[in-house]
Amino acid sequence: MTAETDEQLVIRAQEGSREAFAQLVDRWADRAFNLVYRMLGNVEDTEDVVQEGFLNAFRSLGRFKRDASFGTWIYRIMTNGALVKIRKSAREVFLDHDPGGNGRRIPEGLVDWTDTPLDDLINRETRERMDEAIEALPLDQRTVLVLRDVNGFPAAEVAEVLGISVPAVKSRLHRARVQVRDQLAPYLAGVPGTEGGVER
Amino acid sequence: MSDCDELFESLKDYLDGDAKEEVCRAIEAHMEECPSCRVHVNTLKGTIELYKSVGGKKMPSGARERLHRALKIDPRWLKRPDKE
Numbered sequence: 001m002t003a004e005t006d007e008q009l010v011i012r013a014q015e016g017s018r019e020a021f022a023q024l025v026d027r028w029a030d031r032a033f034n035l036v037y038r039m040l041g042n043v044e045d046t047e048d049v050v051q052e053g054f055l056n057a058f059r060s061l062g063r064f065k066r067d068a069s070f071g072t073w074i075y076r077i078m079t080n081g082a083l084v085k086i087r088k089s090a091r092e093v094f095l096d097h098d099p100g101g102n103g104r105r106i107p108e109g110l111v112d113w114t115d116t117p118l119d120d121l122i123n124r125e126t127r128e129r130m131d132e133a134i135e136a137l138p139l140d141q142r143t144v145l146v147l148r149d150v151n152g153f154p155a156a157e158v159a160e161v162l163g164i165s166v167p168a169v170k171s172r173l174h175r176a177r178v179q180v181r182d183q184l185a186p187y188l189a190g191v192p193g194t195e196g197g198v199e200r
Numbered sequence: 201m202s203d204c205d206e207l208f209e210s211l212k213d214y215l216d217g218d219a220k221e222e223v224c225r226a227i228e229a230h231m232e233e234c235p236s237c238r239v240h241v242n243t244l245k246g247t248i249e250l251y252k253s254v255g256g257k258k259m260p261s262g263a264r265e266r267l268h269r270a271l272k273i274d275p276r277w278l279k280r281p282d283k284e
Contacts (some may be wrong), residue, residue, distance in 0.1 A: 034256030
């Protein structure tokens with residue numbers, strides 16, 4: 001039997017099916033958790049925001065007009081919930097403007113480790129270093145990178161979720177990618193199997 | 201593509217697969233000639249591929265159970281034929 005699409009589940013949920021809404025929650029819970037966790041960096045706060053986000057989605061499901069995908073809608077709810085949490089704790093502010101810059105910088109001594117097979121690069125330490133590099137990004141860049149690269153949303157939908165332009169998404173994303181790459185580069189260059197490749 | 205500055209201008213679209221075919225060809229031709237741009241582009245592409253492969257933070261099972269309780273979700277609704 002073919003799985004129902006999100007749209008089909010939303011229609012049934014709007015008609016009153018709790019089971020259809022449960023399927024949507026099940027389908028989106030990990031992605032919502034990942035997004036919010038990347039924004040907050042704390043499991044307890046993330047759980048609160050995700051739970052409240054899905055409760056809000058359930059309460060306002062009747063007003064969802066399906067002009068965006070369910071994923072875009074749920075990410076918007078989760079992003080807003082995370083931003084409220086952040087503002088309450090005043091840890092960071094989300095920049096509404098794009099500070100510019102285009103990653104026009106190649107670090108000295110950058111080693112090309114990309115001939116190393118992915119399987120050799122992926123291990124527990126790489127995951128930890130990756131988490132640290134993503135957490136070190138400014139909030140606006142981190143959110144864009146998690147939506148676009150980690151969760152695979154098209155740039156136009158990321159722009160819609162965050163209420164910014166597509167060029168602003170691309171600009172933030174590029175700066176985020178460069179920063180993560182630069183932070184990981186010294187570690188990846190030293191992973192066994194990385195022979196040094198091309199060095200500037 | 202004659203210099204590195206032109207490559208940087210087009211790189212965002214190139215990395216996302218949004219660049220026009222002639223721009224892609226020009227970037228690739230430039231990279232053949234310019235080792236430092238080649239390393240720059242390869243390591244950016246590799247980083248993106250790497251964190252896509254590493255994946256994200258999954259919801260802990262306890263948190264999922266609490267979410268189901270908060271939403272009054274009956275776990276039997278989520279049973280799939282292939283898991284039974």
